[in-house]
Amino acid sequence: MNKKKELAIKYLFTALAFASLVFLIGIVLVLFKEALPIFTKVSPGAFLFGESWYPTAEPPEFGILPLILASLWVTAGALVICVPLGVGSALYLHELAGPRQRAVLKPVIEILASVPSIIYGFFGMVILAPLLQNSFDLPIGLCVLTTGIILGVMAAPTVASISEDALSYVPRSFREASFAVGADRWQTLTKVIIPAAGSGISTAIILGMSRAIGETMTVLMVAGGSAVIPRSIFDPVRPMTAAIAAEMGEAPVGSDHYHALFAIALILFLITFVFNIAAEFISRRFRLKLGLSR
Amino acid sequence: MKKRNIIQKLGFSALFACMAANILFLGTIIFFIAARGLGAINWEFLTQAPRDSMTAGGVAPAIVGTFYLTSGAVLFALPLGVACAVYLTEYSPKGWIVNLLRISINNLAGVPSVVFGLFGLTVFVKYAGFGVSILSGSLTLGILALPVIISASQEALTAVPQSTREASLALGATQWETIRRVVLPAALPGILTGVILSVGRVAGETAPILFTAAAFYLKGYPHSVFSEVMALPYHIYALMTEGTHPEIQTRIAYGSSLLLLALVLSVSMLAIFIRARQRKTYHA
Numbered sequence: 001m002n003k004k005k006e007l008a009i010k011y012l013f014t015a016l017a018f019a020s021l022v023f024l025i026g027i028v029l030v031l032f033k034e035a036l037p038i039f040t041k042v043s044p045g046a047f048l049f050g051e052s053w054y055p056t057a058e059p060p061e062f063g064i065l066p067l068i069l070a071s072l073w074v075t076a077g078a079l080v081i082c083v084p085l086g087v088g089s090a091l092y093l094h095e096l097a098g099p100r101q102r103a104v105l106k107p108v109i110e111i112l113a114s115v116p117s118i119i120y121g122f123f124g125m126v127i128l129a130p131l132l133q134n135s136f137d138l139p140i141g142l143c144v145l146t147t148g149i150i151l152g153v154m155a156a157p158t159v160a161s162i163s164e165d166a167l168s169y170v171p172r173s174f175r176e177a178s179f180a181v182g183a184d185r186w187q188t189l190t191k192v193i194i195p196a197a198g199s200g201i202s203t204a205i206i207l208g209m210s211r212a213i214g215e216t217m218t219v220l221m222v223a224g225g226s227a228v229i230p231r232s233i234f235d236p237v238r239p240m241t242a243a244i245a246a247e248m249g250e251a252p253v254g255s256d257h258y259h260a261l262f263a264i265a266l267i268l269f270l271i272t273f274v275f276n277i278a279a280e281f282i283s284r285r286f287r288l289k290l291g292l293s294r
Numbered sequence: 295m296k297k298r299n300i301i302q303k304l305g306f307s308a309l310f311a312c313m314a315a316n317i318l319f320l321g322t323i324i325f326f327i328a329a330r331g332l333g334a335i336n337w338e339f340l341t342q343a344p345r346d347s348m349t350a351g352g353v354a355p356a357i358v359g360t361f362y363l364t365s366g367a368v369l370f371a372l373p374l375g376v377a378c379a380v381y382l383t384e385y386s387p388k389g390w391i392v393n394l395l396r397i398s399i400n401n402l403a404g405v406p407s408v409v410f411g412l413f414g415l416t417v418f419v420k421y422a423g424f425g426v427s428i429l430s431g432s433l434t435l436g437i438l439a440l441p442v443i444i445s446a447s448q449e450a451l452t453a454v455p456q457s458t459r460e461a462s463l464a465l466g467a468t469q470w471e472t473i474r475r476v477v478l479p480a481a482l483p484g485i486l487t488g489v490i491l492s493v494g495r496v497a498g499e500t501a502p503i504l505f506t507a508a509a510f511y512l513k514g515y516p517h518s519v520f521s522e523v524m525a526l527p528y529h530i531y532a533l534m535t536e537g538t539h540p541e542i543q544t545r546i547a548y549g550s551s552l553l554l555l556a557l558v559l560s561v562s563m564l565a566i567f568i569r570a571r572q573r574k575t576y577h578a
Contacts, residue, residue: 002468009470010385016377020444021398023413023437027405030416085319088312096306097313105313107566112320114491114562115555116498117407118527122551123323125534126544153319160316186302207404214406216501217531241408241501248412248505253420265409276404280397 031269034262038062041256047263053227053238055247055257062260066229068267070144070237071213073230074223077148078155078212083205085152086159090201093160094167095189106164113157121221124150129222136234142224144233150222151212159208166200167193169290199286203279210275214268216241240264324555331552334545340553344511348533349542353550355515359428359523360497360554362516363507366432367439367496368489374436375443376478376485383451384473403441407501410438414506429519431507438502439492446491450484450572451477483572490565494558500527510536526554 039047042062050063089109093102128150129141136145170193178188194201224236225246238246244261251257338352345351378399382392414434424430454477462472478485500508508528516523533547 006468006470013377013381013385014387016374017381017395019374019378020402020440021395023440024398024402024405026417027409027413030413031409034412034416085312085316088309089316092309092313096309105317107563107570108317110566111559111562114494114498114558115320115323116500116527116558118498118500118530119327119551119555120323122530122534122547123326126548127326153323156316157320184298184302186305187298190305210404214404214408216406216408217527221531221534241406244408244412245501245504248415262412265412268406269409272404272406273401276401277397280400 027269031262031266034259035266036259036263038256038259038263042260047260048267051229053243055251055260060256062256064240064243064260064264064267066227067238067240067243067264069229070223070227071239071241071268073144073233073237074147074151074219074239075209075213077144077233078151079205079209081149081152082155082159082208082212085156086204086208087163087201089156089160090163090167090204091189091194093164095185095193109157109160113161115154117154117215117217118221120150120154121218124218124222138234140224140236142222143236144223144230147219147223147237147239148233150218151215154215154218155208155212158211159204162204162207163197163201166197166204166286169200169287170196171290196290197286199282199289203283203286206275206279206282210272210279213275214241214272216245220245240268244268327548327551327555330545331548331550331555334549335552339549343514344546347539348511348537348546349539353524353526353529353546353553355512356524356526356529356550357553358515359508359525360527360557362428362523363431363435363503363525364493364497366428366519367435368493370433370436371439371443371492372489375440375488376447378440378444379447379451379485380473380478382448384469384477399441399444402437403445407438407499408504410434410502411505413437414502419506425520426505426507426509426522427520428507428516428523431503431523431525432519434502434506435496435499438499439496442492442495443485443488446488447481447485450481450487453484453572454480483568487565487569487572490561490568494561494565497561498527498554498558500525500531503528526550526557530554 047062047064049065050061051065052061052063053066054061093105097105124146129146132138132146133141174192174196175188178192183191219239220242223239223242225238225242226236227238227243230237244265247257248261251261340352340357341354342352343355344353378395381387382395411434414430418424418430418433419426458476458480459472462476467475503525507523508525509522510532512522512524530547530550533543533550537543
């Protein structure tokens with residue numbers, strides 16, 4: 001009797017444990033099911049590489065190249081900001097901050113990583129966009145530049161936090177060996193510690209990138225929303241996430257536009273999926289390299 | 295020898311500059327929102343519903359809505375998340391299952407929030423027929439919170455010393471009794487941290503509730519789990535993009551942003567504080 005109960009409980013936990021997998025598969029199924037109908041109207045090639053996105057025109061045009069390029073431009077902008085800020089902060093925390101400073105800065109960075117994206121979007125809209133507009137004399141403040149800066153600042157704490165973890169896994173003996181052969185602290189940092197933590201740091205950067213490309217509210221508010229192929233960093237753009245969030249409310253259920261938006265979501269999902277798998281793969285190799293079991 | 299010292303000096307200054315810039319940027323954001331938001335917040339702002347087409351009154355229904363959505367999400371994600379963590383740490387399944395689950399949890403954590411919104415729209419709003427409602431929104435947010443709760447619970451469970459479990463089993467307790475009476479109580483503060491962290495995350499999310507729960511303006515408060523709700527983050531977005539009085543609305547948006555920011559920051563501060571104390575007890 002007791003044994004049966006134990007077994008029943010074990011099976012219950014096993015079943016519940018698979019919830020994440022079920023949801024992940026559910027998301028994939030939903031995206032495919034709702035996205036595929038659009039490809040009976042537009043070929044996948046024309047969808048991906050079409051240069052005009054006029055979903056409500058007559059006849060509608062479903063080319064998402066402008067949206068994909070917009071996402072890539074703002075993500076690249078974010079990387080330019082968040083890699084030096086994030087990795088630099090992590091190195092500072094690891095190498096230069098005393099125990100006291102670290103005890104304050106580490107939690108502060110973690111707390112800052114939890115600031116909601118809507119707050120960044122709001123700040124970008126009311127403070128940063130007018131500021132950049134005035135200082136660069138732009139026709140519109142909501143553009144690639146503004147979005148890149150905001151996304152970069154937003155991803156920096158995440159990158160810093162994960163990089164710092166990676167640095168802290170580098171065994172002490174690496175550093176001591178380097179000092180023993182006469183290297184100074186900077187040489188030890190750049191020639192020994194950074195290479196040893198390199199794959200951990202790349203994981204952090206990939207995850208930061210994944211966060212930037214999937215970010216919705218911020219880009220919806222500060223990217224400017226115009227669905228044309230960007231020519232300069234001062235152009236307003238409409239990244240993929242912004243297109244979905246802005247247009248879903250107006251697209252009639254079951255229409256071509258509706259399915260096209262799901263197809264954008266599918267592509268977005270696949271991009272972040274590849275990023276996450278890459279991060280997983282690299283970080284596993286990193287743990288093996290340093291001889292860590294977890 | 296001299297050149298080496300200069301390079302080191304320059305390098306370290308650059309690192310300091312990165313750290314300073316990081317803190318400065320985020321400090322600026324918080325400063326502006328606090329400075330301009332404080333003026334908008336008063337008793338009426340916290341307790342009244344919006345009036346005169348969003349130009350007067352307060353944001354009370356949005357606060358209540360955020361509270362409902364967040365509680366619903368946690369109620370849904372907590373049992374699932376803890377069960378998953380217990381399974382992974384206590385029932386020590388085969389290696390490939392652990393890997394599969396870990397990969398799916400990590401990937402779920404990386405899914406863009408707007409994609410969760412579309413999933414919720416299709417599955418909860420449409421297929422299940424819950425409509426645009428608190429229920430649909432909570433379930434969608436719950437899936438988003440699941441990875442956070444799982445990883446915090448897993449960390450808490452792993453931190454419980456193996457000898458504690460062995461002692462309980464040696465006294466004749468079954469595995470379930472050991473988990474329920476010994477392991478879970480010991481891991482409780484850590485699990486609590488996960489819950490609080492997920493509250494902070496969920497309360498600020500906007501994209502998942504865009505099509506599953508949120509409404510710009512509602513008369514009065516929601517009546518049941520099938521009602522639409524107002525929510526703080528969505529309210530900020532709506533104030534900035536809709537309506538006809540941008541200036542007055544921006545002021546209200548500052549107030550709402552400060553409120554949301556204070557809520558999320560204090561919640562995550564609490565979680566990090568509890569976790570720091572917890573880690574100290576185990577490492578001492």
